[in-house]
Structure formats: structure tokens, C-alpha cells
Amino acid sequence: MAKKNTKEIILFESLKLFADKGYDGVTVRDIAAEVGIKQSSLYKHYKSKQEIFDTLVNTMQLRFRDASASFQLPDGELEEMAKKYATGGNEILKKISSEIFHFYLQDPYASQFRKMLSIEKYKNKEIDRIYREVYIDTAISYQAALFDEMIKQGFMRQTNPEVMALQFFAPIFLLLNKYHGIAQKEKEAIEMLEKHIEQFDMIYRKKEI
Structure with missing residues (x-):
């Protein structure tokens, strides 16, 4: 199984946090802590929490398309x-x-x-x-x-x-x-x-x- 990169880990941990606490109930600091990186390091991958959310939506569409095959x-x-x-x-x-x-x-x-x-x-x-x-x-x-x-x-x-x-x-x-x-x-x-x-x-x- 391929090892997930930091960008993918950020996405999945963000998704789990959003699903448990809601989008507004989660901060970038929360996400960084869950991933185990500094907040400044997270910004190297995503500019904002909104960008993380938008990427989640796009990723879900791609996952369903791939699964549909x-x-x-x-x-x-x-x-x-x-x-x-x-x-x-x-x-x-x-x-x-x-x-x-x-x-x-x-x-x-x-x-x-x-x-x-x-x-x-x-x-x-x-x-x-x-x-x-x-x-x-x-x-x-x-x-x-x-x-x-x-x-x-x-x-x-x-x-x-x-x-x-x-x-x-x-x-x-x-x-x-x-x-x-x-x-x-x-x-x-x-x-x-x-x-x-x-x-x-x-x-x-x-x-x-």
C-alpha cells in the first residue's frame, strides 16, 4: 500500500475533524495538531481552511469517478x-x-x-x-x-x-x-x-x- 504524503494526511484528518465538529468548529491549528505538524508547515500545503474544504469536495468527486469504473x-x-x-x-x-x-x-x-x-x-x-x-x-x-x-x-x-x-x-x-x-x-x-x-x-x- 502506498504511503500517504503530508498533503493527503492533512486532507483526511481535516475531513474527520469536520465530520466530528463541523467546519466552523475546527481551526487550522486543530488540523495541524491532529496531523502532528506546525501550523506554519500546514500553510505550505494549503493556503486556508477553505482551500482544504474545496479540495475535499474535488477529491470526493474524483474518488467516486474512480470507484464508478x-x-x-x-x-x-x-x-x-x-x-x-x-x-x-x-x-x-x-x-x-x-x-x-x-x-x-x-x-x-x-x-x-x-x-x-x-x-x-x-x-x-x-x-x-x-x-x-x-x-x-x-x-x-x-x-x-x-x-x-x-x-x-x-x-x-x-x-x-x-x-x-x-x-x-x-x-x-x-x-x-x-x-x-x-x-x-x-x-x-x-x-x-x-x-x-x-x-x-x-x-x-x-x-x-
Whole structure:
């Protein structure tokens, strides 16, 4: 395993502090002490606490992008992706959903990052915007577009795709919050996640395909 450099250590220790005490409750001095370096040494790597936070956001996006490469998500145009999801049955959806769920529950960076945003979103409008974009708006808009295309192709029942997206995503989001901090119960969480996907598929998939 590659040894982390000081810049990476500063990031991760900052993330843990922000997740425990909130962004405003942590000073650069606190971060330096946690890392075990002088405050002046920390400034050689980051100009400010805000720069550390901004780097955390960018790093999280990169980590998810890198992790997504292993999820084997169907790629291509939306029309092609919708067909792949539909013809693959609910097994492909269960597999991908489980892998994404595992990432957000078990990855130490992803787990702490979500906790940090959950704390700060009530205090900071910009953090609230990031939280909504990362965990709610992007997921629901993508899912709605996908379901809309699956409806057009005749795979799913004719209904409101935005409502479908909410009904699909909300239980997953709830499970993620329910099992946060008790990752040892991941098997239980995944079993419930798969049951949710099976029931959702039973409700919305057209049987006469």
C-alpha cells in the first residue's frame, strides 16, 4: 500500500475533524495538531481552511469517478443505457446499486464526507447546495431521465418518471442513513436494498414485453 504524503494526511484528518465538529468548529491549528505538524508547515500545503474544504469536495468527486469504473455501469447514449438496464432485468440494477451502496457505506472518505455535509448543510448555504447536488438532485434527475426513456421504449409502465425516481431513490437514501456508522451490518442493508429493487421492478416493469 502506498504511503500517504503530508498533503493527503492533512486532507483526511481535516475531513474527520469536520465530520466530528463541523467546519466552523475546527481551526487550522486543530488540523495541524491532529496531523502532528506546525501550523506554519500546514500553510505550505494549503493556503486556508477553505482551500482544504474545496479540495475535499474535488477529491470526493474524483474518488467516486474512480470507484464508478469498477461498478461496470452501462455506458453510451441514454437510449442505449435504458435498454441495457431493462433487458438485464433487476439483477444488473441490484448489482450496481449494491456496489454504490457499499462505496458510500464503507469507504472511509465517502462516509466521513457525507457526515460532514450532513452536519454543515444547516449552517452553510454553499455546503447545503453541494449536499443537495451530490446526494439528491443529480441522482434523482439521472434516474428520472433513465426511467423516462425506459417508459418510451415500452419496458416500464406509463407513469410519471420523476415520481418513479423519488420512489426508487428515497428508500436507498434512507437505508444509507440508517446504516451509517454500523457498516458491520452491511449484509442486512444489502438484503433490504435488493428486496426494495425487486418490489420496485414488480410494480413498474411491464409484464408483456
